[in-house]
Amino acid sequence: NSELFTLTYGALVTQLCKDYENDEEVNKQLDKMGYNIGVRLIEDFLARSSVGRCHDFRETADVIAKVAFKMYLGITPSVTNWSPAGDEFSLILESNPLVDFVELPDNHSGLVYSNLLCGVLRGALEMVQMAVDVKFAQDTLRGDNVTEIRMKFIKRNLILLLLILAPEWWLLAPFIAHLEVLQVLDHLFLVALPGEAEDSFSLDQESVQQPLAATPAPNLAVEDFISHGALWDVETPPSAREAVTKHPWGRY
Amino acid sequence: MAIFSVYIVNKAGGLIYQYDSYVPRSENEKTFSFPLDLVLKTHDERVVVAFGQRDGIRVGHAVLSINGVDVNGRYTSDGKEVIEYLKDPTNYPVAIRFGRPRLSSNEKLMLASMFHSLFAIGSQLSPEEKSSGIEMLETDTFKLHCFQTLTGIKFIILADPRQAGIDSLLRKIYEIYSDFALKNPFYSLEMPIRCELFDQNLKLALEVAEKAGTFGPGS
Numbered sequence: 001n002s003e004l005f006t007l008t009y010g011a012l013v014t015q016l017c018k019d020y021e022n023d024e025e026v027n028k029q030l031d032k033m034g035y036n037i038g039v040r041l042i043e044d045f046l047a048r049s050s051v052g053r054c055h056d057f058r059e060t061a062d063v064i065a066k067v068a069f070k071m072y073l074g075i076t077p078s079v080t081n082w083s084p085a086g087d088e089f090s091l092i093l094e095s096n097p098l099v100d101f102v103e104l105p106d107n108h109s110g111l112v113y114s115n116l117l118c119g120v121l122r123g124a125l126e127m128v129q130m131a132v133d134v135k136f137a138q139d140t141l142r143g144d145n146v147t148e149i150r151m152k153f154i155k156r157n158l159i160l161l162l163l164i165l166a167p168e169w170w171l172l173a174p175f176i177a178h179l180e181v182l183q184v185l186d187h188l189f190l191v192a193l194p195g196e197a198e199d200s201f202s203l204d205q206e207s208v209q210q211p212l213a214a215t216p217a218p219n220l221a222v223e224d225f226i227s228h229g230a231l232w233d234v235e236t237p238p239s240a241r242e243a244v245t246k247h248p249w250g251r252y
Numbered sequence: 253m254a255i256f257s258v259y260i261v262n263k264a265g266g267l268i269y270q271y272d273s274y275v276p277r278s279e280n281e282k283t284f285s286f287p288l289d290l291v292l293k294t295h296d297e298r299v300v301v302a303f304g305q306r307d308g309i310r311v312g313h314a315v316l317s318i319n320g321v322d323v324n325g326r327y328t329s330d331g332k333e334v335i336e337y338l339k340d341p342t343n344y345p346v347a348i349r350f351g352r353p354r355l356s357s358n359e360k361l362m363l364a365s366m367f368h369s370l371f372a373i374g375s376q377l378s379p380e381e382k383s384s385g386i387e388m389l390e391t392d393t394f395k396l397h398c399f400q401t402l403t404g405i406k407f408i409i410l411a412d413p414r415q416a417g418i419d420s421l422l423r424k425i426y427e428i429y430s431d432f433a434l435k436n437p438f439y440s441l442e443m444p445i446r447c448e449l450f451d452q453n454l455k456l457a458l459e460v461a462e463k464a465g466t467f468g469p470g471s
Contacts, residue, residue: 039441046402047423053402127403200451 002074006100013113023110030112035126042124045071053128057153058082060130061089061238064121066152073097077149087153090137096147104141112136114147121151131155255458256394258425259360262442263404265368267361269445270332271379273458279351280308286344292335293433297325298353299334314353319346364408371406401426421461428453 010125012033016026049067049069054060061079070076074097081090098114116250125132138144256276262267281393284290290304292315316324318337321328328334337343367386375385389396390413397409399422407422407429423456432450433439439447 040430040434043401043403043405043426043434047427050423125283 002100003099006097009098009116010102013111017108017111023108027110027112027115031119031122034116034121035123036178037116038120038123038125039127041072041120041126045124057087057089061091061127061151065091068124081150089151091149091151093147093149096140099141099147102141112139114139117149121149146229151180167181254415254462255418255421256410256412258454258458259364259406259408259410260445261364261368261406261408262443265365266442267364268443269450270357270360270364271454273455275354277351277354278308279349280313281317281347282307282309283345283347286341287296288338292338294326294335299323299326300353301350304420308378309350312352313350315348316351316353316358317349319348363421367408368406371400397422399423399426405429415462417461417464421457424457424461425454428457 013026013030016029017023020026020029045068049071051063051067054063065077065079069091075093075095077091077093079089080092082088096114098117102113104111104113114136118136121134122132133152133154134148136148137150138146138148140147257270257272259267262268290309291302292299293302294300295302301309301311301313303311305311311334315334317323318334320329321330323329323334326334330395334341338346338348371385375383385400386398388398394410395410395413395415395418397418399407401407401418407425409418409422409425411418428450429445432447432453433445434438434441436447436449439445
C-alpha cells in the first residue's frame, strides 16, 4: 500500500517548504536527502538483485529502468532520447507514485517536487564509481505531458574534454605547479573510461593506502576513497573551456 | 563451529566489523615449582614462551593467567609484573595457564588493512583485465573467503576448509548488512558497525550456514 509512502513524502516536502520558504533551497535539500538515500539504497539493490557491473552507460540505463525502478517504485520507465555520444538519456515516467494526489500551487512554481529521485540516482551511481548529472526535464506537475528525467554521464565528458583540448595542454603548464602531473594523464585516460571502472578503484586504493598506517581508531572519520579519487567533480563544470583552464583534474 | 570469524572492511581499508564465532584455542594450565624450566620473554607487550616446549606448551604461547588471575600483557590484573613475579621463589608453586594469544583489536585492524592492500595488489597483478580480486586464501587449517561488492566493501569469512556454502553465506551477510546496518539512519557509512540487530541476524545466519554447510555441495 503506497498511500503511506505518498503521504509521508508529501509531508516531507511541505515541511521543507515551510522551513526554507524558497523553492531553490527546497530543491537542493531534496536532492541532498535523495543523495543520502541513494548511497545506502545501492547496497540493498546490489545485494538483492545480483546484477553485475555494467560495462557501459546503456547497460546502466537499462538496469536502472527495468530493474531498479521496478524494484523500488513498481514502475518501469522507458529509456529514450539518447544523445549522439551515448552519454545522455532520458527516462520517461508514465506515472510517478510520489505525485499521486499532488497539485503544485502557483506560489511554488519553481519547486521540483520529485527532486528526491534525482538525488537518489546520483548517490547510488556515485557509489559504483559513476558520476552523473540528473535533472527533471519535464514534470507533469508543471504542466507537461510526461515526467522526464534526464541523466548525463559526467565521467565520459571529462574524456571528451581532454581529447578536444589536447593540443592546449602545454598552455596549462604554467598553471600546474608539478609538471609530473601530466604523466598522470595516461592513468586518467585508462581510468576514466567507463568500462575500466574497477581499475580506477584499485588505482585509487594504492594512492590512498599505507597498509600499516590504517590503524587509527575506527571512530575517527575514515576518508572514503571517492574523495581521493576525484577525477571528476560531481557538479558539471560551467563550460568546457573554463573548466579546463581552472582545474582540469580536480585534486591532481 | 566451523566458521571462525567474519570481518567487514570498508572502502578505505578500515575494519568496520569483526566477529569471532569460534576460536579454537589450545590452552594448558600447569602447576610449576621453582625454578621454572621454561624460558619466558617479553614480546609485543606479552609474556611468551621462548624456549622449553613441553607438555603441549609451545614456543610462542603466551601467559594467559597465573593462579587463576588473568594476565594483561606484562602485568597481572592485580598489577604485579609477571616476569618479576615468576623470578621470586616465594611465589611458588604457581599454576600458570599458557595458550595461543588472542589478537587484540588493534592487531585485527592492522591485519584487515593489510589484507585490503593485498587485495588491491592482487587485482593489479592479474594477467586478465577486470579481475575480481582475491576470492579465497587457503591454508591447511582454514580458508579465507572474500567478497567485494561493487561499492568497495569487503566481506571476509575465515572458515574451516571443509565448510561449504560460504559463497551464499557471503551474499547473505551482504543482505543483512544492507538491511540492518544501512537502513539504520543512525549508522553512518564507513564507520564501525554497532547495531544490535545486525549482530543478532549475523549470528543467526552463521548458525544456519554451519548446520547446513559441512557436508553439503562444494562452495
